[in-house]
Amino acid sequence: MKKPIGIKRELQYEILVFPALVAYIIFFLIPSVETFRYSFTDWNGYSKTYSYIGLQNYVNIFNDISLISAIKNTLIFAIAYTILQNIVGMFLAVGLDSKLKSRNFLRMIFFMPSVFSSLIIGFIWSYILSSSEAGLFNYILKSVGMEFLKSSWLGDPKLAMNSIILVAVWQSAGWAMVIYLANLQSVPIEILESAEIDGANGWKKFYYITIRMMAPSITINSLVSMISGLKVFDYVVALTGGGPGYATETITTSIIRIAFKSGDFAYGSALAIIMFIVIFIIAIIQLNFLHKGEESVYNA
Amino acid sequence: MKKLVAILISICMLLSVFVVGCGTKKDTEKPATTSETKKETTEQAKTEQAKKEDVTVTWSVTYKPELFKDFIDSFQTKNPNIKLECSFVPNENYAQVLRTQYAAGEGPDIAIAGLEEGKAGYLYDITNEPFMNNLTDTARYEATKGGKIWGLPVDTWMEGIVYNKKIFEKNNIQIPKTWDEFIAVCEKIKATGIKPLSCGDKEGFVGKQIIGVILTDAYAKNLSIEKDIEAGKTSYAKEWKKGFEKWYEIVKKGIITKDIVGMTYEEGINEFITEKSAMVGTGSWEVANMHSKNPNLDFGIFPFPSVDAGGKPWMLGGVATSFAVNKNSKHIPEVLKVLEYAATPEGDEKIIQGTKGGPTIKGVKGGVDPSLTGALEAVSDGRLYCPWSGFSKLGVEPMVLTMFKVNQEVLIGSKTVDQALADLDKAIQDALAKADKK
Numbered sequence: 001m002k003k004p005i006g007i008k009r010e011l012q013y014e015i016l017v018f019p020a021l022v023a024y025i026i027f028f029l030i031p032s033v034e035t036f037r038y039s040f041t042d043w044n045g046y047s048k049t050y051s052y053i054g055l056q057n058y059v060n061i062f063n064d065i066s067l068i069s070a071i072k073n074t075l076i077f078a079i080a081y082t083i084l085q086n087i088v089g090m091f092l093a094v095g096l097d098s099k100l101k102s103r104n105f106l107r108m109i110f111f112m113p114s115v116f117s118s119l120i121i122g123f124i125w126s127y128i129l130s131s132s133e134a135g136l137f138n139y140i141l142k143s144v145g146m147e148f149l150k151s152s153w154l155g156d157p158k159l160a161m162n163s164i165i166l167v168a169v170w171q172s173a174g175w176a177m178v179i180y181l182a183n184l185q186s187v188p189i190e191i192l193e194s195a196e197i198d199g200a201n202g203w204k205k206f207y208y209i210t211i212r213m214m215a216p217s218i219t220i221n222s223l224v225s226m227i228s229g230l231k232v233f234d235y236v237v238a239l240t241g242g243g244p245g246y247a248t249e250t251i252t253t254s255i256i257r258i259a260f261k262s263g264d265f266a267y268g269s270a271l272a273i274i275m276f277i278v279i280f281i282i283a284i285i286q287l288n289f290l291h292k293g294e295e296s297v298y299n300a
Numbered sequence: 301m302k303k304l305v306a307i308l309i310s311i312c313m314l315l316s317v318f319v320v321g322c323g324t325k326k327d328t329e330k331p332a333t334t335s336e337t338k339k340e341t342t343e344q345a346k347t348e349q350a351k352k353e354d355v356t357v358t359w360s361v362t363y364k365p366e367l368f369k370d371f372i373d374s375f376q377t378k379n380p381n382i383k384l385e386c387s388f389v390p391n392e393n394y395a396q397v398l399r400t401q402y403a404a405g406e407g408p409d410i411a412i413a414g415l416e417e418g419k420a421g422y423l424y425d426i427t428n429e430p431f432m433n434n435l436t437d438t439a440r441y442e443a444t445k446g447g448k449i450w451g452l453p454v455d456t457w458m459e460g461i462v463y464n465k466k467i468f469e470k471n472n473i474q475i476p477k478t479w480d481e482f483i484a485v486c487e488k489i490k491a492t493g494i495k496p497l498s499c500g501d502k503e504g505f506v507g508k509q510i511i512g513v514i515l516t517d518a519y520a521k522n523l524s525i526e527k528d529i530e531a532g533k534t535s536y537a538k539e540w541k542k543g544f545e546k547w548y549e550i551v552k553k554g555i556i557t558k559d560i561v562g563m564t565y566e567e568g569i570n571e572f573i574t575e576k577s578a579m580v581g582t583g584s585w586e587v588a589n590m591h592s593k594n595p596n597l598d599f600g601i602f603p604f605p606s607v608d609a610g611g612k613p614w615m616l617g618g619v620a621t622s623f624a625v626n627k628n629s630k631h632i633p634e635v636l637k638v639l640e641y642a643a644t645p646e647g648d649e650k651i652i653q654g655t656k657g658g659p660t661i662k663g664v665k666g667g668v669d670p671s672l673t674g675a676l677e678a679v680s681d682g683r684l685y686c687p688w689s690g691f692s693k694l695g696v697e698p699m700v701l702t703m704f705k706v707n708q709e710v711l712i713g714s715k716t717v718d719q720a721l722a723d724l725d726k727a728i729q730d731a732l733a734k735a736d737k738k
Contacts, residue, residue, distance in 0.1 A: 045398035046403045046417070135562075156562065263697060
């Protein structure tokens with residue numbers, strides 16, 4: 001008598017999961033496996049025939065000098081983005097955890113940019129930072145008498161990457177803030193109070209207690225931003241298109257350029273596989289490192 | 301046990317999805333197959349067919365479909381049983397979208413395609429269709445790749461320097477013939493407080509203008525540089541150096557600054573349309589947009605001024621749109637009828653009224669926009685060429701994409717002209733090595 005009920009109950013879950021599973025298999029798993037297979041061929045992305053060339057694409061990648069700047073740019077972006085997003089997010093969270101009257105309103109304001117698609121944010125900022133006569137940011141600088149600061153924010157190779165990082169942090173700091181805010185609610189008030197009795201000031205309380213109790217959210221935030229930083233594509237495409245020259249080209253924009261524009265799909269696939277492996281390794285290392293940090297907090 | 305049942309049920313569901321999928325597909329395929337069998341019979345009795353099945357021919361373009369309304373309407377009144385359906389795909393993604401569709405065995409019946417797709421086996425060979433004889437000699441020469449024509453050229457594009465006639469008249473400026481004169485004109489306009497030349501180079505399109513200047517030097521002497529490069533006889537470092545360095549003088553004089561890399565081509569065009577600048581490097585494809593955004597703007601075009609004092613100005617340009625036929629199309633005879641109409645003077649005139657390009661068919665009289673008349677002297681004199689379509693083994697990508705990148709690097713000062721041209725030569729050699737392997 002028990003069994004049929006069991007099956008019935010199990011089935012409810014299976015059915016609920018099923019559509020998502022089908023979509024996952026069709027749109028993610030199969031293409032991923034196919035990408036892996038194509039990386040051993042010389043397919044150009046549209047021809048009817050192709051042949052297997054073994055590891056040749058992988059060998060070529062390690063001999064391709066033009067990819068080195070793409071890898072460098074990606075690492076610069078990912079590291080700067082991770083650090084800045086989390087610092088800004090943390091400060092916003094601590095600030096908006098205090099008993100301000102307008103705190104709900106301010107939380108909404110700071111979170112709002114993360115609601116929009118990063119591509120849209122990128123296009124809007126590309127108009128703001130443009131060096132044309134209509135570029136808003138330069139126009140503001142000019143009208144407040146700071147014309148000497150006027151720059152080609154997206155056209156100067158020294159500034160372009162910084163502008164992209166700025167826009168990305170501007171958009172996603174609110175997201176980090178929300179996660180930190182949630183974690184802040186769970187910091188036990190007793191510990192903070194006893195620290196106060198022991199004579200700790202505000203900064204010491206923050207540094208020795210709050211920040212350590214937030215270890216779980218720091219782990220998740222920095223991991224997520226590191227991974228999305230390594231995969232950055234939308235901001236670059238919308239803001240600079242990889243230019244000037246190759247100055248802001250990242251690994252993903254190189255993959256798209258090689259695979260779809262230059263018609264070398266197999267080479268692009270091999271690059272994608274390598275990127276997958278690298279991100280995987282970095283994520284594992286980072287996770288281990290941060291987990292150790294978490295454990296030390298709770299064991300201490 | 302639980303697992304087994306779950307797996308069984310999921311398999312059933314999966315199967316049902318496929319079965320449903322197949323069922324609907326068969327339904328939609330029916331009219332197509334019936335019309336196909338009919339086609340065979342119609343070859344004996346053509347008059348009967350007109351009353352029967354309507355055939356829809358699909359067609360994708362990089363222009364707004366409304367521009368071809370005239371063409372579609374007059375074609376449909378002539379061929380009441382064929383419905384022509386035009387859809388729009390943006391230029392930046394066009395090749396990518398089309399190739400994906402072709403690889404999946406789909407795609408529109410008529411598309412803008414050429415050598416690459418033809419070599420991959422997706423296009424119907426139209427080389428020997430009778431209507432191909434209507435093409436002008438230059439259009440035919442440019443469209444023929446390795447003895448075959450994969451797409452019917454229907455219009456030409458032209459790029460030069462578009463200028464504001466009012467500003468030129470007010471300051472009593474003559475059309476410059478040489479690059480030195482051009483720089484002098486820019487300086488004169490700059491002195492009046494107006495921006496002389498708008499350029500947006502975020503996409504790298506200024507690379508085309510550099511090629512336009514190079515035309516007046518290298519290509520005036522030898523039109524087949526690309527074929528010579530493929531044969532290993534010469535290099536861009538040798539052929540382009542003089543023209544590229546001459547162009548660079550405009551940067552040295554401070555008329556173009558490296559700031560232009562921070563703005564888009566579109567923003568440059570908008571500066572010109574709103575009369576904030578006197579000139580902009582662009583061409584025929586932008587004319588319709590300029591007329592509609594600022595109807596009061598009085599503008600003309602002149603060819604790229606020449607490098608040498610004794611040289612002649614050139615237009616950059618060539619075949620713009622080529623209509624190719626999908627090999628997998630279910631209605632090849634009807635599709636060919638569309639091309640046949642496009643290859644008549646009447647049909648081509650209607651197309652170029654939409655695209656604002658130049659004609660490719662013999663006997664076309666009207667259609668060219670008045671703002672483009674400044675180009676006609678150079679064009680009729682044969683001073684119109686597009687180097688990247690001169691390759692017989694390569695598509696346009698290796699040269700164009702590299703040129704779009706390296707001109708930015710020269711502008712921002714991270715590379716010299718020599719280094720940029722060496723990069724370009726390397727990209728071409730790499731692409732040639734790959735093309736030879738296949």
